[in-house]
Amino acid sequence: xxxxxxxxxxxxxxxxxxxxxxxxxxxxxxxxxxxxxxxxxxxxxxxxxxxxxxxxxxxxxxxxxxxxxxxxxxxxxx
Amino acid sequence: xxxxxxxxxxxxxxxxxxxxxxxxxxxxxxxxxxxxxxxxxxxxxxxxxxxxxxxxxxxxxxxxxxxxxxxxxxxxxxxxxxxxxxxxxxxxxxxxxxxxxxxxxxxxx
Numbered sequence: 390x391x392x393x394x395x396x397x398x399x400x401x402x403x404x405x406x407x408x409x410x411x412x413x414x415x416x417x418x419x420x421x422x423x424x425x426x427x428x429x430x431x432x433x434x435x436x437x438x439x440x441x442x443x444x445x446x447x448x449x450x451x452x453x454x455x456x457x458x459x460x461x462x463x464x465x466x467x
Numbered sequence: 468x469x470x471x472x473x474x475x476x477x478x479x480x481x482x483x484x485x486x487x488x489x490x491x492x493x494x495x496x497x498x499x500x501x502x503x504x505x506x507x508x509x510x511x512x513x514x515x516x517x518x519x520x521x522x523x524x525x526x527x528x529x530x531x532x533x534x535x536x537x538x539x540x541x542x543x544x545x546x547x548x549x550x551x552x553x554x555x556x557x558x559x560x561x562x563x564x565x566x567x568x569x570x571x572x573x574x575x576x
Contacts, residue, residue: 452536
């Protein structure tokens with residue numbers, strides 16, 4: 390079963406309270422997603438650390454049932 | 468350190484730029500790996516690639532090695548830089564090219 394956008398978004402927001410998540414369906418098949426995550430927890434972290442925080446939020450799903458998630462991350466600017 | 472970890476350390480240590488990917492630079496087997504190859508080609512640097520589809524031990528081991536769940540993975544001078552999304556962000560910001568220059572990575576022939 391592929392993961393829905395709502396499911397992915399919910400897991401990220403659960404682990405990173407206050408995060409904003411924009412999901413985009415890359416292929417129109419509900420299986421290849423792009424996520425843009427803005428979270429206060431990212432402040433002062435490297436890109437690798439930020440991506441790892443999102444992967445941790447997805448609790449092992451990344452690279453498994455969720456095989457195609459294009460990810461961009463940033464801390465809020467203001 | 469387990470055998471596979473020391474094997475991966477060896478590969479990462481012996482090559483300035485290493486891309487662990489699915490397929491080969493000529494025939495990438497996944498969109499993300501294909502994107503990573505295109506970025507390195509644009510940077511014009513010499514790199515070694517490892518096809519994880521040909522080696523199950525590396526395919527699993529590399530994820531634990533970097534604590535990173537996906538492939539491709541890029542290493543420069545022994546340091547894990549990220550996957551294709553981070554490569555793309557760095558490339559678009561000009562940071563990847565700068566880093567390759569700073570680390571004095573050899574140009575592709």
